[in-house]
Amino acid sequence: MGIRSFLAKPFAAYIASQTRQWSMQPGKFQMQILQALVEQGKSTAFGRDHDFASIRTYDDFKKRVPVRDYELLKSYFDRVVKGEADVLWKGKPLYLAKTSGTTSGTKYIPITKDSVPYHFNNSRNAVLSYVHETGNASFLDGGLIFLSGSPELDEKAGIKVGRLSGIANHHVPSYLRTNQKPSYKTNCIDDWEEKLDRIIDETLNENMTLISGIPPWAQMYFDRIQARTGKKIKDVFPNFSMFVYGGVNFEPYRAKLFDSIGKKVDSIETYPASEGFIAYQDSQVEPGLLLQLNSGIFYEFVPAEEYFNDNPRRLSIEEVELGKNYALIINSNAGLWGYSIGDTVKFVSKNPYRLIVSGRIKHFISAFGEHVIGEEVEKAMKYTMEKFPEAELIEFTVAPNVAPKEGMPHHQWLVEFSRAPRDLQAFSLELDNQMRKLNVYYDDLISGNILRTLITTSLKRNAFIDYMKSLGKLGGQNKVPRLSNDRKIADVLQDYAV
Structure with a gap:
């Protein structure tokens, strides 16, 4: 047993204990987060514009803060991008996560000093939940690969700008750096196909045990390895035992991916977004992803069939029902208020609250x-x-x-x-x-x-x-x-x- 897998087990037990505490009292923790967010938001331009000083209850909040998407909040985001402080959250954000919008072109989502730890701690906790449930941790001792965007960041008005996956590269814990692939130089290659070839050069003769990325691009990685070697992935990486993915529904890709691998490997689904790390698969037995209810985000849920109504209902976590589609709305310590991220979700469990991503509200x-x-x-x-x-x-x-x-x-x-x-x-x-x-x-x-x-x-x-x-x-x-x-x-x- 390596040092990483040895130390992971007691840490995993601690994280599991912490998770149990908030997941058993979802309403309490969510209302505490809402109160803290409103208190912090009072001194911002958005807070003054929406009279945060008079908000006492969730009903007060709903009356003052409408549900809006990026386009309807763009005037505030534009001020942040230009370098103005105290617009949506105190000070300036640490990063702007660059993402493609369907109607507004490029979107710039703030990631603040307060929100950045949750993006990356929840990714870690997803893996630790698996370790705690299964007792398996040996995959942490081998090579780990994260198929992601370039970690090279630009700047706008003194704020670092890049893709979320590229930003994440700057927050990989030091204890994982030594066995992380690809190298920084390779990860900075813009052309995806050239980058993929260089990644294969770097990993082909390594003991790769964990592979992470969205399924279609992981499939490209596997296809190119097979084309180069003529072998299944299990024969190239015999100790590969963990696939971590997110961003799309895995089911349409599952059969081909496992056929390429040539054996069954365990997997962990995550639900990261530029707006926040929302949920992760906390069990290999129970369906759905555990909603992160103690991560600096207050969640609201609009019944999908009411979303385009003039006055749709907005529900807190304790008001949702199983099996119904909801548009996901977030209020966060990144300065997002009544923000519709565009996803629809459906709850499959309420004890604890687990969900699946069912689609896009505009797709x-x-x-x-x-x-x-x-x-x-x-x-x-x-x-x-x-x-x-x-x-x-x-x-x-x-x-x-x-x-x-x-x-x-x-x-x-x-x-x-x-x-x-x-x-x-x-x-x-x-x-x-x-x-x-x-x-x-x-x-x-x-x-x-x-x-x-x-x-x-x-x-x-x-x-x-x-x-x-x-x-x-x-x-x-x-x-x-x-x-x-x-x-x-x-x-x-x-x-x-x-």
């Missing part, structure tokens, strides 16, 4: 009133793949075709297979049947001959990689939206059709 298809969400298309694909075991999936996205050149309107699924199903038409019909079971509105539209059954368009190999490359978004934390209510993505991907 849906409702061209005909069907309101199909990400969770539904991913489940439909998962269930269909189980009935066509010969098929192997790489990536897919879905869009409506409102005015096709021929035939009736329909949903188009643009799919890249590594192994196509033997009968693509039968595959499409099964996919359609699954969608009809999952979404009653979609079923009604098919039954009523408003829509025809969906069409699956098979794409050439590397279609999604080439598409992302054309946007300059290959690698890092970038990913293709699972579904869109327009055809901006679909019309480009159509050119890659087989």
Whole structure:
């Protein structure tokens, strides 16, 4: 047993004890956080504009602070980016996390002195929760790889700016630095494909035990290793036993990823965002991710079906129900107030509060009133793949075709297979049947001959990689939206059709 795995076990027990304390009293800890946030926010421009001095209760807070997304709060963010202090939070942020917005272009999310520890301590705690539950810690003694964006940071008005994954590289604990890959020099390479080749050069002959990254880019790493060696990953890294991932639903990638690895390895799902580290998988047995209710964030939940109403309900943690979709709203010690991060979540447990990410509030298809969400298309694909075991999936996205050149309107699924199903038409019909079971509105539209059954368009190999490359978004934390209510993505991907 190495020194890291030896020391991890008592530390994991301590973290588990701390977690139990706040997870058993969620309402108490959340209200304490709200009170502390409002007190700190009183002296900011936002706090003065929204009369924080008169806030005494959660109801007071809701009356004074509306739910808004980045675009509606942009005037405040712009002041922060220009270097003005005490706008959303005291002083200036330590970092601005740079991320791509769908309507506002590049977004700059503040990370403050108060919020930065939670981003990285929760990542550590996710691993320690696994160690405490399973007793397995040996993977900490081998090579660890974090597939991430460049750690090189720019500056705006004296504030360091970069991608969240790049910022995270500056906060890897010193005790992990000695066995962390890739090297700083390699990690700074901008071109993802060149960077991937250099990462393989550095790791191919190492004892890699933990690999972390979003699934599609981890798959690229595995594919290139197989192309270079002709071996499964288990034969290249025989001690590889832990995969840590986040950013996308793992299920569509699971079968191909484990086929590439060649054996079952344990995995830990995390839910990091530029706005805060929101949840992580705390159990290999129980479903869902443990919501971090004592991490400087006060959470609110808007029923998804009410989100676009003029006055939607806003619920605290103790008011949520199991199995319902909620738009996630956060108020944080990074100076985010009534901030809609764009995700929808669904609770699978209330003791403790565990959730799954069910989609994006603005990523849906409702061209005909069907309101199909990400969770539904991913489940439909998962269930269909189980009935066509010969098929192997790489990536897919879905869009409506409102005015096709021929035939009736329909949903188009643009799919890249590594192994196509033997009968693509039968595959499409099964996919359609699954969608009809999952979404009653979609079923009604098919039954009523408003829509025809969906069409699956098979794409050439590397279609999604080439598409992302054309946007300059290959690698890092970038990913293709699972579904869109327009055809901006679909019309480009159509050119890659087989």
